[in-house]
Each structure stands twice: as C-alpha cells, then as structure tokens.
Amino acid sequence: MTVSRQDHSTQGITRWRFVLVLMVMVALLLLILLRLVSLHTVDQPFLFEEGEKRIVRAQVQPARRGMITDRFGKPLAVSTAVTDISLNPQVFDLAQVAPLAKVLGISANRLTQQITAARQRGRGFFYVDRQVQPAQADQVVALGLEGLQFESRFRRYYPAAEVTAHVVGIVDIDGNGQEGLELAYNDYLTGTGGRRTVIRDRYGRVVKQLAVESVAQPGNDLRLTIDLRLQYLAYRELMAAVRQHHATSGSAVLLDAHNGDVLAMVNQPSYNPNNRAGLKPAYMRNRALADVLEPGSTMKPFTVAAALDSGRYTPSTLVDTSPGYLRVKNKTIRDHRDYGVLDVTGVITKSSNVGVTLISADLGAETVFKIMSAAGLGQATGLGFPGESVGILPYPEQMDDLRLATVSYGYGMAVSPLQLAQSYTSFTQHGCRLNATLLLDSESRPDCQRVMSDKVARQVLDILETVTSDLGTGRRARVAGYRVGGKTGTAHKVGENGYEDATYNAVFAGIAPLTDPDLVLVVAIDEPQGREYYGGEVAAPVFSRIMEQALRLRQIAPDDSTAAALIVAGGPK
Known part of the structure; x- marks a missing residue:
C-alpha cells in the first residue's frame, strides 16, 4: 500500500499541533508553579498583611462617662450601652433594605434613597441609625446582612429629665458636654478610651480578640449639692405659678443657709434632654444664672443694713416720708401712699421708696456700694457655670444723686436670682456672706465674706420678719409654724422706650426659720x-x-412659739 506525500504532510502538521499544545500547557503549568512559589515566599508577607487588613481591626473601646448624682447619690445623668449601626453602600444589597428598616423602625423608601445617593457619590460609609438599644441591635445582627457594621458606645440618659435639665445640662450625640455641668466639667467626666486588636467577620462582628493594648478608664463621677426631693418640689411649684399667672418665665433658687450649698435651682420653661424633638434653644438657658433682673425692693434690706452698720441709725430711728413722694433731679420717687413718719423698721415693712432714698442720700454712694459689693452683687458667684452673668452694680463714681436713690431700692442695677439668694446669706451667718456651691465634695470652700456686724445681721432678720406680718407687704410668704422673714420686690421691666408700664418682674427673697436660719x-x-x-x-x-x-422634708423643728403651742395642744380649739 502506498502512502501519498499529502498524507505525510497532514501527519506532520498534526504532530506539531500536539507538540505546540503540550508546550503551552507545560508553560502554563510552570507559570502556575512559579506563581505559587512566589505567593508562598516573596509575596507571602504582603498577602498576610493585606489579609489582616480585611479581618483584623484595631478597635477603640469607648469609656463610660462619669455619673452625675445628687447629694444622696440619686442619679441625675448616667451612661447606658448602645450601638451605632452603619453600612457600606457599595456592598449592601438593596433587596435587604425592607427587613433592616422594619427592625429599626425607619422608612424603607428613605433608606433606599440614602443608599442609592451614597453609591452615586462613591461613599463607602454612612450611619443607618445611632444609639440603638442593645436588644434591637441584636435583632439587626441576627439578620446576617452583608455590609453592615456595629460599633458599641454609650448614650447619656437623664432620669430627672426637665426637672434638672438646666443644672446638669446635656451632651451631644458623641458624648461631649454642650450645656450646664456636662459642659463645665466635660474633661473631668470624660473617660479615657481603651484599645484592642480583634478579628471581625464580613458582617463586622467580633469573632476573636487578639490583644488588648489599653483598658478603657471610666470618667470621674460628679456629686452635686442638689437635693432631688427639693428640686422636684421647687420645680412643681414654680411651674404651677408660671402657668397660673401666664408668665413668660420664672426661676427659684434654694440655698442651705449654713454653708451655701445649692439645694435646688429650677427654671421655667424647661426642656427634656432625653427627647430633643422640637427643642427650642431659649428653653435651654439656665435663667437662674444667665439672666439678670432689676431686683427692686429686695435691695432695701442692704441699704438699711448699711445704715445700721454705720452706727448712725437704729431700727427705731425715725424717717419722715411725707408727703409720700420725693423729687430727685428730674425724677419723682413715690411710695404706694403717704406713710408719714416711719422708723427704719417701718421703712422695710411698708417698702418705702422715699424712706430708703432719704437714708441712702444721708449715707452716700460709697457706703451703699461697699455693703452691696461685699454681699456679692455685681460679681460672679464662682460656680464656674457656663454662661453665668455677673450682673451690674454701678461704682460710687457712677452714682449721682438719682442713680444712688434708684440703686437703694433696686433699680439701675441687675442681679441674677442666684446672686440675690447668695447675698441673703449675709443675714443668716452673723453678717458673713457665704459662697454658693454646686459640688458637694468641693475640697476648697472660700472663707465667708464679712458684710456687716453680727448685731446688724440679727437686727435685719428681725426687720425682715415684719414684712411677713399683717402690716407688711409679704404676708402671703408666711409658713405655718415657722418664723419667716423676707422682702418683696416688684420692678418695671425695661422696653424699647424705657420702663414699661405694664410689664414687671415679681420677686421674693426670704429666710426661714429666723431663730436659727436653715434655708x-x-x-x-x-x-x-x-x-x-x-x-x-x-x-x-x-x-x-x-x-x-x-423645712418639713429637712425635719426642721417649728420655731414659732404660738404655732408650736397649738401643735402641742393638738391644734386650735
């Protein structure tokens, strides 16, 4: 059988094709072997590092913020564990939006729009929800959705809500103080975060802890002088009064007469720091510290104290207030009516503007300024509270005859409610003014400031008691069973065109019980x-x-002998 030349040629081509394919396969095999060797030798450190980047994370452990409590340890601000949930828009499957939105209680359509917009911008991260409660966060984790990440942190919670909001303040969503003591003592309350190395799965869950570089250190606790019981009752009564009289706002400050501790400080209107929806910035201001007012007749006891301390007056010294008005420069100073001849005690009892004007003119600006300044008026209280106002007290050289007259009965000057309360401690501590404080464990309490003699302070207390008698202007301030002293104040407010005829500040500053002042x-x-x-x-x-x-909560014994006798006898017969 003969084989043609054409057949030999075909067999040769087939053999070369086989050899070529075999050589290509061998070359590919060699390349794969070389690549494997390279991956396990040359590239191994790099690949190991890249692998760790995808599963190993340096995780910051948040530190718990220090607790704020009242004087008895009742919590006013605490930090609770929560979770921030975020996602990677480039990885997350839009088909999984519905179950995620359902668990979190948010709009699925809105979340879809947010993810789509983030993808178009090339973003790789955004928060889905923040400060989620642990139980709800566990439900999201159980969904097993790719692209989600979970970060543990703390949320601030305020058990007393609006009752203590102005004192305690608030923090922002990242736990930084924004108002009140949260801001003033932010560094003290803030802890030091820890750091650890962990392995996370593709859902962002920690599956293994590799190392702990540092342990989170919680912030320091802050213990206040506030008595939460007194804070609640003061808030309740103030709120009722503001509503009853349809007032714009109100403040109340309660001090311990023995040491200057702020037992209660409340304001209206207030706000709930746990729910900030619709929060108005004006409601966040601590008016007892930040706002000032002309105190009106509550300043008259200091003018009288200056007169008694000068040695030229006694409580029975007579002052002729007839005919019930007095012309000073271009202004007519008036009393409610013509009281005729009053003694110094009667000047306070009847709240005579003419009487204190005559007394202050006799004493001079330097004497009046000295006692008011020593009482802390026109000066910061030293609390270190953000936004505190120092008030206004004109210097002697700024007081002409008219300015001196108006200052003597509480016009032409301005004080905060806290300053006013602090100044009245001058009458409770033998003429020595206490410094108000909000921190119970304060190591350094400044020595009290001498304002007047012990004798004068006692005389002023007795004079203030007449204000709450049947003859005085503060009869409605009386407390059954206790001797109470104080001073009313009513001041016209300043408007665009000077003092308004129909807008007022109504003030009362007082002390009880007078036998041994406690509040x-x-x-x-x-x-x-x-x-x-x-x-x-x-x-x-x-x-x-x-x-x-x-007084009853603090278990202070009644000191009114008449009322005490009725109590012992079982009440009036």
Whole structure:
C-alpha cells in the first residue's frame, strides 16, 4: 500500500499541533508553579498583611462617662450601652433594605434613597441609625446582612429629665458636654478610651480578640449639692405659678443657709434632654444664672443694713416720708401712699421708696456700694457655670444723686436670682456672706465674706420678719409654724422706650426659720399677666409653698412659739 506525500504532510502538521499544545500547557503549568512559589515566599508577607487588613481591626473601646448624682447619690445623668449601626453602600444589597428598616423602625423608601445617593457619590460609609438599644441591635445582627457594621458606645440618659435639665445640662450625640455641668466639667467626666486588636467577620462582628493594648478608664463621677426631693418640689411649684399667672418665665433658687450649698435651682420653661424633638434653644438657658433682673425692693434690706452698720441709725430711728413722694433731679420717687413718719423698721415693712432714698442720700454712694459689693452683687458667684452673668452694680463714681436713690431700692442695677439668694446669706451667718456651691465634695470652700456686724445681721432678720406680718407687704410668704422673714420686690421691666408700664418682674427673697436660719429661697417670676403682678402677690405664695415643704422634708423643728403651742395642744380649739 502506498502512502501519498499529502498524507505525510497532514501527519506532520498534526504532530506539531500536539507538540505546540503540550508546550503551552507545560508553560502554563510552570507559570502556575512559579506563581505559587512566589505567593508562598516573596509575596507571602504582603498577602498576610493585606489579609489582616480585611479581618483584623484595631478597635477603640469607648469609656463610660462619669455619673452625675445628687447629694444622696440619686442619679441625675448616667451612661447606658448602645450601638451605632452603619453600612457600606457599595456592598449592601438593596433587596435587604425592607427587613433592616422594619427592625429599626425607619422608612424603607428613605433608606433606599440614602443608599442609592451614597453609591452615586462613591461613599463607602454612612450611619443607618445611632444609639440603638442593645436588644434591637441584636435583632439587626441576627439578620446576617452583608455590609453592615456595629460599633458599641454609650448614650447619656437623664432620669430627672426637665426637672434638672438646666443644672446638669446635656451632651451631644458623641458624648461631649454642650450645656450646664456636662459642659463645665466635660474633661473631668470624660473617660479615657481603651484599645484592642480583634478579628471581625464580613458582617463586622467580633469573632476573636487578639490583644488588648489599653483598658478603657471610666470618667470621674460628679456629686452635686442638689437635693432631688427639693428640686422636684421647687420645680412643681414654680411651674404651677408660671402657668397660673401666664408668665413668660420664672426661676427659684434654694440655698442651705449654713454653708451655701445649692439645694435646688429650677427654671421655667424647661426642656427634656432625653427627647430633643422640637427643642427650642431659649428653653435651654439656665435663667437662674444667665439672666439678670432689676431686683427692686429686695435691695432695701442692704441699704438699711448699711445704715445700721454705720452706727448712725437704729431700727427705731425715725424717717419722715411725707408727703409720700420725693423729687430727685428730674425724677419723682413715690411710695404706694403717704406713710408719714416711719422708723427704719417701718421703712422695710411698708417698702418705702422715699424712706430708703432719704437714708441712702444721708449715707452716700460709697457706703451703699461697699455693703452691696461685699454681699456679692455685681460679681460672679464662682460656680464656674457656663454662661453665668455677673450682673451690674454701678461704682460710687457712677452714682449721682438719682442713680444712688434708684440703686437703694433696686433699680439701675441687675442681679441674677442666684446672686440675690447668695447675698441673703449675709443675714443668716452673723453678717458673713457665704459662697454658693454646686459640688458637694468641693475640697476648697472660700472663707465667708464679712458684710456687716453680727448685731446688724440679727437686727435685719428681725426687720425682715415684719414684712411677713399683717402690716407688711409679704404676708402671703408666711409658713405655718415657722418664723419667716423676707422682702418683696416688684420692678418695671425695661422696653424699647424705657420702663414699661405694664410689664414687671415679681420677686421674693426670704429666710426661714429666723431663730436659727436653715434655708434661703429666692423666687422670681418674669412678666406675670393679669390683675396680680406684685412680688407679694405672685412670688411670695410660691416662696411659702416651697419653703413649707422644704423645712418639713429637712425635719426642721417649728420655731414659732404660738404655732408650736397649738401643735402641742393638738391644734386650735
């Protein structure tokens, strides 16, 4: 059988094709072997590092923020564990939006729009929800959705809500103080975060802890002088009064007369720091510290104290206030009516503007300024509270005859309710003014400031008691069973064109019990509406209700001998 030349040629081509394919396969095999060797030798450190980047994370452990408590350890601000949930828009499957939105209680359509917009912008991260409760976060984890990440942190919670909001303040979503003591002591309350190395799965869950570089250190706790019981009752009574008189706002400050501790500090309107929806910035201001007002007749006891301390006056020194008005420069100073001849005690009892004007003119600006300044008026209280106002007290050289007259009865100057309360401690501590404080464990309490002699302080207390008698302007401030002293104040507010005829501040500053003073309380109501607007009509009843409950809560024995006799006898017959 003969084989043609064409057949030999075909067999040769087939053999070369086989050899070529075999050589290509061998070359590919050699390349694969070389690549494997390279991956396990040359590239191994790099690949190991890249692998770790995808599963090994340096995780910051948040530190718990220090707790804020009242004087008895009741929590006013605490930090609770929560979870922040975020996702990678480039990885997350839009088909999984519905179950995620259902668990979190958010709009599925809105979440879809957010993810789509983030993808278009090339973003690789955004928060789905923050400060999610642990139980709800566990439900999201159980969904097993790719692209989600979970970060543990703490959320601030305020058990007393709006009752202590102005004192404690608030933090932002990242736990940084924004208002109140949360801001003033932010560094002290903030802890030091820890750091650890962990392995995470593709869902962002920690599956293994590799190393702990540092342990989170919690922040320091802050213990306040506030008594939460007194804070609640003061808030309740103030809120009721503001609503009753349709007032713009109000403040009340209660101090311990023995050491200056702030036992209660409340304001209206207030806000709930746990629910900030619709929060108005004006509601966040601590008016007891940040706002100032002309204190009106609550300043008259200091003018009288300056007169008594000068040695030229006694409580029985006579002052002729006839005919009930007095012309000073271009202004006519008037009393409610012509009181005729009053003694110094009667000047306070009847709240005579003419009487204190005559006394201050006789004493001179330097003497009046000295005692008011020593009482802390026109000066910061030293609390270190953010936004605190120092008030206004004109210097002697700024006081002409008219300015001196107005200052003597509380116009032409400005004080905060806290300053006013602090100044009244001058009468409770033998003429030595205490410094108000909000921190119970304060190591350094400044020595009290001498304002007047012990004798004068006692005389002023006795004079203040006449204000709450049947003859005085503060009858509605009385507390059954206790000797109470204080001073009403009613001041016209300043408007665009000077003092307004129909807008007032109603104030009452008082002390109880007078035998051994325990509490100092100031109540200020801004712009009460209606027929009642005097301090004795608006602020004095609030003072009475707060003071009565506070004295009984503190278990202070009654010192009114008449009332005590009735109590022992089983009540009136």
